Amino acid sequence: MMRKRGLELGRWKGLLYVLPALVVVAVFTVYPLLRAFLMSFYTKYKFSTDTVLSYGINNYTYIFGDSVFQKALSNTFIYVLFVVPISIAISLVLAVMLNEKIRLRSFFQTVYFLPYVTSVVAMGIVFGWLFHSNYGLLNYFLGLFGIQPVQWLNRPSTALPALIIFSIWKSLAFNIIIFLAGLQTIGAHYYQAARVDSAGRWRQFSRITVPLLSPIIAYAFIIGLISSFKVYAEVYALFGGRAGPADSCITIVYYLYRQFYVNWNFGIASAAAVVLFLIILAFTVIQLRVAKRRVHY
Amino acid sequence: MKKLLATLLTVCMLLSLAVFTGAAADTQPVTVEFWHAMSGGLQNALVALTDKFNAENGLGITINLTNQGGYTDLSTKLLGAIASDTLPDMAQVYNSWIASSLDVVIPLDDFIAADFDNYEDILPGYRAEGAEFGPTYTIAFNKSVQVFFYNKTKYDELNLTAPTTWQELHDVTKAYYEATGMAAFGYDDLFGMFLQYMLQNDAGFVADGQVVFNNEKGVEAMTFLLDLFANGYARTAGEDRYLSGPFNNGLVGGYIGSSAGAAYVKPDGFEYGAAAIPVGVKPAAMQAGTNLTMFAKDPAKQAAAWEYIKFLTSTESTVYWAMNTGYLPIRQSGFESDEFQAYMETSVVARACYAQTANMAFESAFPGAQEIRNKLSSEMEAAILEGKTAEQTITDMAAAAQEILDRQ
The missing domain is CATH 3.40.190.10 (Periplasmic binding protein-like II)
Known part of the structure; x- marks a missing residue:
């Protein structure tokens, strides 16, 4: 009897402890989520008085018929497809190299961490200059190889690749940080044993480093996937507040932002948000399933 | 007598109104x-x-x-x-x-x-x-109001004067382009360029929730404007966002932009001029x-x-x-x-x-206007970059604008 009451009291106490966090989550995450879901069914809405005149699914039929939304969807998928794996592959290699006892190691570590603590807008401006067709460093180097200047940010065909290059570079920092942290946890004895068996560097990397790092890699994949699906700031910063030439780099969140804050189509913006939410949810679920089977814990 | 009474009443009413607000003023x-x-x-x-x-x-x-x-x-x-x-x-x-x-x-x-x-x-x-x-x-x-900025040093050198009509603009920018190999004209606001041209030619844009530019006047305007770009006489701001940058560096011979942007016009090694924007059938200069x-x-x-x-x-x-x-x-x-x-x-x-x-005109604000502006700017940029025909551009723009209007 006493024990049970103690348990119950403990439970209430626990709840009390997490209450502040719960309230914050409820107010700033759950409530807006529900509101957005509801709002996606507002077809006639008077904003200034917050009165809904009619409900329906028109917002969903609209976005799926809207060529700009389709463009935003395909751009976002292409973006995710390139940025996440390439960034993880490069950061893995760099992290392994930075983990070696090389000269100026901490200097290089700082250099690679820098993007993580730099504002996206500042980086966007710098990359805007790197990509500039007349004055850009990138075109200068290409010119050394006899390649004609590329109109990186001026042509729809090259704008998305430019955005992807920028984003890969930008996302390296975070991945390198967590990979380096993961590498510290792999015991030196594994490598010693491998060396005893005269395993080469590639074998050590593919048979020891990658499997033992797999939970971290899976984590990086999920985080990278979610944040890449939500790409917005990179586009805004690189193209100076536009979605690329003739909207060629529009992404789902950019579309959502524009529909909400510029066009004041709150229902359409909410419908786009719900679609984005479902996409991310689906991918995360699939990935967790796959990770469960493949990841070595 | 009746008239007098009416006048008196009106005066009384106006006075009471004045007193009412006047009273509020010294609160x-x-x-x-x-x-x-x-x-x-x-x-x-x-x-x-x-x-x-x-x-x-x-x-x-x-x-x-x-x-x-x-x-x-x-x-x-x-x-x-x-x-x-x-x-x-x-x-x-x-x-x-x-x-x-x-x-x-x-x-x-x-x-x-x-x-x-x-x-x-x-x-x-x-x-x-x-x-x-x-x-x-x-x-x-x-x-502010739209103003034509131009490279006065180059204009003097080539014996050109600031264009006063759109036809002159065409001829001047052609001459400039042929002499220098450089774009001679640009417009910070592509949609504004179209709208201004239409207003100056007594052609409507949107009236009572209906698109009214899907006609030969619209096509004529679009043909004229797109040709400037297709021939290389004009360029977009593109990566530079505002044409004042390329203008300062001598990469474009002139452009139409807001007078409020004059602070950013700091030419590198030449003198600049500013003039009223060209006129069509009638003048109309967009205020902003x-x-x-x-x-x-x-x-x-x-x-x-x-x-x-x-x-x-x-x-x-x-x-x-x-x-x-x-x-x-x-x-x-x-x-x-x-x-x-x-x-x-x-x-x-x-x-x-x-x-x-005396020529200032303003851009009407109606429900959906902002969305139409964004959409059509993007359509025009696409038309310039992809070399679409004027007919196709106008048809696409009209369909996009009408769809937005119908949703309001």
């Missing part, structure tokens, strides 16, 4: 919250004027300036404030920001009728813009820049805000504002003041603006 000291989007030198000028008002109004009114960032930030915050019923007492706005929320804006006609110094003195284009929704909801404040609007519900605050609006729009203030910011005086008397006349001697941009005061 208790209040603080008025004013949201603006002026930064840098513009903000300094606004602060100087406001400090002067706060110190000298003698009614105990304090204006509290709050900088909300850029125009986009300001419009976003106002949007949020409408929803949460936390609007400031007054703000700078573009008319399109309030077009769908007129119920939260205070009409100013009674204030103007009761107590305002010579409203007719405000430029007609500005008065028309203020009253575009019927009642006067806004009063002009930081106004925000207006003052009032949201205060409390009569005491309304009266206080009105005192401040009167102060900001007075001849003296508007001249000070114009000379310190590069915006234009909103009053005819401002332009004609000795001070501003002397200033114009030194400013080629101010002269180009003054030459257009």
Whole structure:
């Protein structure tokens, strides 16, 4: 009897402890989520008085018929497809190299961490200059190889690749940080044993480093996937507040932002948000399933 | 007798109105919250004027300036404030920001009728813009107008003069391009370029919720404009965002942009000129820049805000504002003041603006206008980059605009 009451009291106490966090989550995450879901069914809405005149699914039929939304969807998928794996592959290699006892190691570590603590807008401006067709460093180097200047940010065909290059570079920092942290946890004895068996560097990397790092890699994949699906700031910063030439780099969140804050189509913006939410949810679920089977814990 | 009675009654009514608002004017000291989007030198000028008002109004009114960032930030915050019923007492706005929320804006006609110094003195284009929704909801404040900037050194060298018509513009930019191999023209605002051309040719754009540019006038305008780009005479701002950058570096021979951007025109090694923009069948120069609007519900605050609006729009203030910011005086008397006349001697941009005061036109704000503007800018950029035909461009633009209108 006493024990049970103690348990119950403990439970209430626990709840009390997490209450502040719960309230914050409820107010700033759950409530807006529900509101957005509801709002996606507002077809006639008077904003200034917050009165809904009619409900329906028109917002969903609209976005799926809207060529700009389709463009935003395909751009976002292409973006995710390139940025996440390439960034993880490069950061893995760099992290392994930075983990070696090389000269100026901490200097290089700082250099690679820098993007993580730099504002996206500042980086966007710098990359805007790197990509500039007349004055850009990138075109200068290409010119050394006899390649004609590329109109990186001026042509729809090259704008998305430019955005992807920028984003890969930008996302390296975070991945390198967590990979380096993961590498510290792999015991030196594994490598010693491998060396005893005269395993080469590639074998050590593919048979020891990658499997033992797999939970971290899976984590990086999920985080990278979610944040890449939500790409917005990179586009805004690189193209100076536009979605690329003739909207060629529009992404789902950019579309959502524009529909909400510029066009004041709150229902359409909410419908786009719900679609984005479902996409991310689906991918995360699939990935967790796959990770469960493949990841070595 | 009857007529006399009617006149007397009207006079009585007007008087009582004047007394009513007059009574409100000398109320208790209040603080008025004013949201603006002026930064840098513009903000300094606004602060100087406001400090002067706060110190000298003698009614105990304090204006509290709050900088909300850029125009986009300001419009976003106002949007949020409408929803949460936390609007400031007054703000700078573009008319399109309030077009769908007129119920939260205070009409100013009674204030103007009761107590305002010579409203007719405000430029007609500005008065028309203020009253575009019927009642006067806004009063002009930081106004600019489109101006043609050109590389005067090169123009003199090539014996060219600033074009006064679109046909001349075509010929001049062709000559410039052929002589230098460089783009000769650009337009910061592609949609604005089309709209301006249409207005100048007596062709409509949107009327009563219907697209009215899907016709040969629209195609003619689009053909003319797209050809400038296809031939290499014109270029877009592209990665540079504003043409002042490439212009300063001599990469484009001239461009049409807002007079408010004159501060960014700092040519590298040449002299620049500024002229009125070319005209079509009739002149029309797009005015831009925000207006003052009032949201205060409390009569005491309304009266206080009105005192401040009167102060900001007075001849003296508007001249000070114009000379310190590069915006234009909103009053005819401002332009004609000795001070501003002397200033114009030194400013080629101010002269180009003054030459257009009678021709100013404004871009209508109607539900969906902002969305149409964005959509069509993008369509035009695509047409230029992808080399679409004018017919196709107009058809696509009309369909996109009509779809947006139908959704309102």
